[in-house]
Amino acid sequence: MTTLLGDPVTRTRAYFDGEWRAAPRTFEVFYPGTLESIGAVADCTADDARRAIDAAEVALKEWRKVGPYQRGQILRKWHDLMFEHKEELARLMTLEMGKPISETRGEVHYAASFIEWCSEEAGRISGERISMRMGNKRGFTASEPVGIVYAVTPWNFPAGMITRKAAPALAAGCVMILKPAEQSPMTALYLAELWLEAGGPADTFQVLPTNDAAALTAPFMEDERVRKLTFTGSTAVGRLLYTQAAKTIKRVSLELGGHAPFLIFADADLERAAREVVGSKFRNAGQTCISTNRVYVQREVADEFTRILTEKTARLRLGDPLQDDTGVGPVVEQAGLDKVRAHVEDALSRGARATVGGRVEEGLYFQPTVLTDVAPDSLILREETFGPVAPVVVFDTEEEGLRLANDSEYGLAAYAYTRDLSRAWRVAEALEYGIVGINDGVPSAGAPHVPFGGMKNSGVGREGGHWGLDEYLETKFISMGV
Template sequence: MSSSTASLAPTDAGHTYVVPDAKGGFAIPTDLLIADKWTAGTSGKRIDVLNPSTGEVLTSVADATVADGLSAVDAAAAAAASWAATPPRARANVLQRCFQSMLEHADWLAQIISLENGKALPDARGEVLYAAEFFRWYAEEAVRINGDLAIAPAGGNRIVVQYQPIGIALLITPWNFPAAMATRKIAPALAAGCTCILKPAEETPLTALAVGEILRRAGVPAGVVNMVNTSDPGPLCSAILRDMRVRKLSFTGSTEVGKILLREASYNVINSSMELGGNAPFLVLDDADLDAAIEGAMIAKMRNAGEACTAANRFYVQEGIYPAFVEKLVEKMGALKLGAGTDTTTQCGAMINRAAIEKITSLVDDAVAKGAKVKLGGKVGEGAGFFYPPSVLADVPLNANLIREEIFGPVAAIVPFKDVEDAIRMANDTEYGLSAYVYTGDLKRGMQISERLEYGMVALNRGLVSDPAAPFGGVKQSGLGREGAHHGLLEFTEAKYIAVSW
């Protein structure tokens, strides 16, 4: 362990997991983090954590009950006033230490992600660096929660606006980016002066727990960040949301679950941020640079093996460039090495579980039955682990379920188009509106198309849209609110207006 973190308080955890053959790091607590203490919880039960690359059990983590969830609320409430009153610079310093610690442990954290998530090590390391950036960004933003001062138009009073911490926040994160989704929520909450309870995904809790220990060692006060793993999230999250002390919900996951949580949040009118499902279109016009479009397609489709809400799901390619695009994409995706995430030569890792494989298989089979042509892959291989090969389907009909649903896997569905108006119409023909991609050699036309696409984020001649300094979020049934940028900080504040005359 580096000298900058070695002097910080060690864990007092009872149950731990040591990453095999990993350099550096520490024994990861596998219990619940409540009020700065790692505890086994009231149930005494454990949740098995699997390695998707082998299907084998890595370890187990504590299984929180409703009582444990409410204890976490108690801890967050006890710490709330003190943390809200902590000077912004002091909060920023804590976040900066978290950033440095994550960088120092980057390779080790990548190993953890690869083990419990299955993703290839380059993707895992990229996630760690992205996740760490949220701590640095919000360390800088913590001191920039500026208010407003204006004179009322009628001249009767001054309008003073302050941004205050919204209060205790419940943060719920998915399995596909277990580090980045945790830091993208924790960092702005802490920067704003809020205390929080993190409920990580059941499939990938180890990464979140490692981040929790990094937070403790960086000096986050007791009760400011609490973590509760659970195999039964419905009752636990409902109980937390119905506690009047909780004022914020931030969720990343499926639209279906998001709707359930919004109903739960309605009982106490809790401010809610939702980053939900996507069905990203990838438009390639005839005048696009083919090589650049293919490079962007590989990033947009195959980052995290397609298990990303921003992943390109539907490729709409103009007729003039269509044959060459299909040929080159098949060549590029066919060259990827499929294998265990922790294998340093792997380029496409395992899917998260058996259910994911079954969903992908169902969507591909439906598309083929309706006329799609399999150009690459399209069938599950034999052997241990949850693997689906990189696949390309051409001439996919618009009535295929693959076009309507988020596939969350390494399958590219390609559709030819003649007229740009048709491409825009097809791209917008979905209930989702998270991210979209456009490739064209004409910047003016690219901007015009981008403005007409009904999505919260558009990548123009780029295959990557995510950036901690940019507002991440969607429209329609892809979500509410924004994460990242200054917008993400304001999501954890309430604007207070004071009318005053002097």
């Protein structure tokens, strides 16, 4: 394993109220690969949050006056700087949360793509002319920024989840105050540094790390000047924030938990389907909200598909995420590892069998695992595992497969493989999910212009494309007598 102490890419000071600020209180950030500390980060307080809101109010008055085209030019510089600092950003993300560096390099591209798209779209923000029924009136709309945005982002995409929110907010003329996940605050601080270097005005994008999320968040929920909440994380926390935001009637976007099913029909290309399941399930050690969580295979091909999936999973290299040839790294923290282990042990106790993997290795590493004969009441089929485990369940008919796939409180992403065009349409329309991949295990990859979001307990609102930009704009109707 690589020694990390004193790594030059780490960032430790918060940015708010016009300055980079140390804090009397700090918390440590640990590298999941070796459990070494990579630095101590400013632990911001409720008082810091109030100062940030005051500063954001001042910044908003000036930023919303900047023309959309000019805002887009600054965003474009931010995009370009991300590529100038690509290796540093990728390494920092790997240090913070253990994603293989081959994936974090890809995440820099993914994160920057939202900035690029919004930089181009900013100059196109406009209203529209409305034909009025009375001849002495003229009507039109104007699109205006919502205002101050409070954003809370997760650790699993330390850059991508930030730019997917910040880019459209800043393009719209909003200002943002960000609370990054405590596991990955340094990437957020690096992005703020690059925003300022690109010419972003002071306090338009403030970053306040904390190890006490509830205390820091309270002022934002209580303050009527904060007009928008955007959150990506668990359904339980999202439900709590939704309730709190209602007191001041904030605009809300929530991207919450997932439990994605992957349907494999008997007529599918099994090699390709297995390859896509591996890519979807084991990317980031299974720690993505749209990762495959449940694999449903039609009985006629279940044995053959499981054999292929097992072989491909066995070839994945588990190891140091800072090495270029690593395929699967550690999970982010002990609590996550404990949940993965508990789900696997529960499934095995109910009669499941591991065709590959199934065990914890030293540290926070869990072997890439395929389970078969998984009982319907197993935890792994009812809860999001967030780990490198693929449970395989057999079904007989299309109707049964759809019933099993939809039998979840979540509705973020779902996948299906079939060569039957009619079935493809039926399944796509019947799946109760906001994102559906038909013969496509990564439907949102590299696509900043498509909508991302879920149904049911997976959230409200969409990110990406004009749908994501609209989340940060208010529509004002203007009627003029002539």
